[in-house]
Amino acid sequence: xxxxxxxxxxxxxxxxxxxxxxxxxxxxxxxxxxxxxxxxxxxxxxxxxxxxxxxxxxxxxxxxxxxxxxxxxxxxxxxxxxxxxxxxxxxxxxxxxxxxxxxxxxxxxxxxxxxxxxxxxxxxxxxxxxxxxxxxxxxxxxxxxxxxxxxxxxxxxxxxxxxxxxxxxxxxxxxxxxxxxxxxxxxxxxxxxxxxxxxxxxxxxxxxxxxxxxxxxxxxxxxxxxxxxxxxxxxxxxxxxxxxxxxxx
Amino acid sequence: xxxxxxxxxxxxxxxxxxxxxxxxxxxxxxxxxxxxxxxxxxxxxxxxxxxxxxxxxxxxxxxxxxxxxxxxxxxxxxxxxxxxxxxxxxxxxxxxxxxxxxxxxxxx
Numbered sequence: 001x002x003x004x005x006x007x008x009x010x011x012x013x014x015x016x017x018x019x020x021x022x023x024x025x026x027x028x029x030x031x032x033x034x035x036x037x038x039x040x041x042x043x044x045x046x047x048x049x050x051x052x053x054x055x056x057x058x059x060x061x062x063x064x065x066x067x068x069x070x071x072x073x074x075x076x077x078x079x080x081x082x083x084x085x086x087x088x089x090x091x092x093x094x095x096x097x098x099x100x101x102x103x104x105x106x107x108x109x110x111x112x113x114x115x116x117x118x119x120x121x122x123x124x125x126x127x128x129x130x131x132x133x134x135x136x137x138x139x140x141x142x143x144x145x146x147x148x149x150x151x152x153x154x155x156x157x158x159x160x161x162x163x164x165x166x167x168x169x170x171x172x173x174x175x176x177x178x179x180x181x182x183x184x185x186x187x188x189x190x191x192x193x194x195x196x197x198x199x200x201x202x203x204x205x206x207x208x209x210x211x212x213x214x215x216x217x218x219x220x221x222x223x224x225x226x227x228x229x230x231x232x233x234x235x236x237x238x239x240x241x242x243x244x245x246x247x248x249x
Numbered sequence: 250x251x252x253x254x255x256x257x258x259x260x261x262x263x264x265x266x267x268x269x270x271x272x273x274x275x276x277x278x279x280x281x282x283x284x285x286x287x288x289x290x291x292x293x294x295x296x297x298x299x300x301x302x303x304x305x306x307x308x309x310x311x312x313x314x315x316x317x318x319x320x321x322x323x324x325x326x327x328x329x330x331x332x333x334x335x336x337x338x339x340x341x342x343x344x345x346x347x348x349x350x351x352x353x354x355x356x357x
Binding site: 020021022027030031033034037038041042045046048049050052053054055059074076078090091092099100103104106109110111113115118119120121125156217220228229230233234236237239240248249 | 258259260261262263264267268271272274275278279282285286289290293296299302303305306309310313314316317318323324326327330331334335338340341343346348349350353354
C-alpha cells in the first residue's frame with residue numbers, strides 16, 4: 001500500500017500541478033484547434049474524393065485546355081486574374097500574394113507574442129496593428145477573388161457550340177470552369193476559411209483593444225495574445241493546405 | 250491611478266536572438282512557397298509533382314506548428330496529444346480517394 005502511494009506521489013499526473021506545463025486556456029485552445037483541423041481535413045479530403053470521382057484533364061489525349069463541364073479544370077487556368085491587370089494571364093500570382101500576406105501577418109503575430117512576454121505594451125500594440133492590417137488585406141483580396149470567380153471570364157462557357165459564350169461565372173449549381181461541384185467546393189472551402197480569418201481579425205482587434213486600454217498590463221501577463229495567436233497561426237496553417245490542394249495540385 | 254500602476258512594470262529588452270529566429274522561419278516559409286511556384290510552372294502535372302507539393306506543404310506546416318505555434322518547445326505529452334490524433338486522417342484520405350475513383354470507374 002505504501003509503495004502505491006509513493007508511485008502516485010512521484011507521478012506528475014497525480015494532481016496539484018500542470019503535467020503539460022500549459023495553462024487551462026491554452027490547452028483548450030489547442031484541443032479546439034485539433035477539432036477544427038479535423039473539420040478542415042474533412043472538407044479538403046472531400047475535395048479530393050469528388051475530384052477523383054470526375055474525369056481528369058489529360059493534355060496528351062485532349063489537346064489544348066479549355067473549360068468544360070466534362071472534366072475537372074486545371075486550377076492555374078481558373079485562377080489567373082490579378083486586380084488592375086484586366087486580360088493579362090498571370091496564373092496563381094494573386095493567390096501567391098495572398099499567401100504571402102497571411103504568412104507575414106503570422107510573423108507579426110509571433111512578434112506580438114514575443115513583445116507580450118517582455119511586458120512591452122507599445123511593441124504589442126504595434127505588432128497587433130500590423131497583424132490586423134495583414135488579416136484585413138487578406139480578406140479584401142479574397143473578396144476580390146470571389147467577385148471575379150462569380151462574375152467569370154469574358155469568353156464564358158460555350159454550351160451551344162456556336163463559339164459564343166452562353167454562361168458566365170459561377171453559382172452553387174452551375175459554373176463556366178468545370179463540373180458544378182468545382183465551384184461549390186471553392187465557395188465552401190475558401191468561404192469556411194475566410195470565415196475563420198474574419199473571426200481571427202475580430203479576436204485580434206479585441207486583443208489589440210485590451211492591450212491599448214491596459215487590461216493585460218493590469219492583469220500582469222499577456223497570455224491572451226498567445227492564445228489568440230495560436231488561433232491566428234492555425235488560420236495561416238489551414239491556408240497553406242488550401243493553397244496546395246485547391247490552387248497548386 | 251492607472252499611470253501609477255503602469256510605472257511599476259518592468260519592460261524587458263527585446264530578445265534579439267529570438268526575433269532573428271522568427272524572421273528566419275518566415276524566410277524559410279517564403280523560400281518554400283517560391284520553390285512551389287517554380288515547380289508549378291516548370292513541371293508537368295503528375296504523381297511526382299503532386300508528391301513534391303504535398304511534401305513541401307508538410308514542411309511548411311511543420312515550421313508553422315513547431316515554431317510559430319511553439320508546439321516544438323512544449324512538453325512531449327502535449328505534442329503527442331495534438332499530433333497523434335492526426336493519424337486518423339491518413340486512413341480517411343486513402344479510403345475516400347479510393348472511393349472517389351471507384352465511383353468514377355463504375356460511372357455512377
